[in-house]
Amino acid sequence: MTALAWFLVGALGLVGLAIGSFLNVVVHRVPAGRSVVHPPSACPRCGNRIRPRDNVPVLGWLLLRGRCRDCGEPISPRYPLVELGTGVAFALVTWFVLDALAGERSTLVLPALLYLAAITVALGLIDLDVRRLPDAIVLPSYVVLVVLLGLASIAEGDWWPFVRALIGGASGFVFYFALAIAYPAGMGFGDVKLAGVLGLVLGWFGWGALLVGVFSGFLLGAMVSVLFIGLRLATRKSLIPFGPYMLAGCWIGVTVGGPLFSAYLRLVGLS
Structure with missing residues (x-):
């Protein structure tokens, strides 16, 4: 650099x-x-x-x-x-x-990612503390990220990443909403609303980032839950906040999701 x-x-x-x-x-x-x-x-x-x-x-x-x-x-x-x-x-x-990302994507995506970093810290700690993801932070994030990701797409001269971000946000919300309806004891509506926010960012970076980011959140949550149960720090009935794992999974998707998904497609012979 x-x-x-x-x-x-x-x-x-x-x-x-x-x-x-x-x-x-x-x-x-x-x-x-x-x-x-x-x-x-x-x-x-x-x-x-x-x-x-x-x-x-x-x-x-x-x-x-x-x-x-x-x-x-x-x-x-x-x-x-x-x-x-x-x-x-x-x-x-x-x-x-x-x-x-130099030479691959617009550097004007930086404000969106810095905002994501800030709410990652805030929401992760709040969820760990009180098992909540406050609307006061989550809901305004939709507007902020739509604006910032839209500006980044304008800078790239390509509207498709922005359209993909909107699809990703809607898909994340609907997917988590379905999970919350199917298993309300294991998924709160705070997670549903956060999923839409994270889907916006992941979608902007690509389908691979979106899929890897969502999968990573579930994988991290499962791994830590099994570890806590194994160490007797929690039981199967313990309420373990899922927000921090969703946020961590999102960052995995943003940073390495695309290459990981491409490598997986090559491994299974689909690319």
Whole structure:
């Protein structure tokens, strides 16, 4: 990659740190139905507002040695980990678009993938915490991704990826809706709505990405469930959130779904 491309990787990684700080607020407040902009962040124990200098992503936590400046109570390491994880995710997504996709797809798909990275962090953590995928995040994502993927298709001068994205979104929604109707105990309607969002992105990248992304979500969910049951961390009746596996499967589909599907077709003699 060029020096400019590496600069963008680093710069957007830093942006990701700041986004991660905001996502900590989203993960904490959205499930409770609270505003993410008011009131300002405060220590959950003593109630004192966090000073701006202490709100610097990761660095603020390190300088405070993981404790509140006012009451001295520990601050969960989850906060800097979410910030750092989001920063790393933004850097990796930027590298993927500018390097791995270079010459193949429009780099204007980057905003859509960065948005997907942000909601992956937020929805994954919320689902693990409270077993929900809030409409406040999922439903606006349809509009955001339709717009961003549409702009990427315009940049490519080809509307077919956008049409394919709409088909993928509708297919994902209908498929998961059918599963939820057939087996309501194992599939929630939050998963159904998320499936439509992920189908938009996977469809834009191709049929192979869509099929691999959906299959990978189920495979990951099954593997982790079997592992948890084997380690007696869960039982067959335990409610295990499926959203994180759907999101992980989507990223597998986006990054390697096309090549994997092509390799499978060659293996079975269909290509």
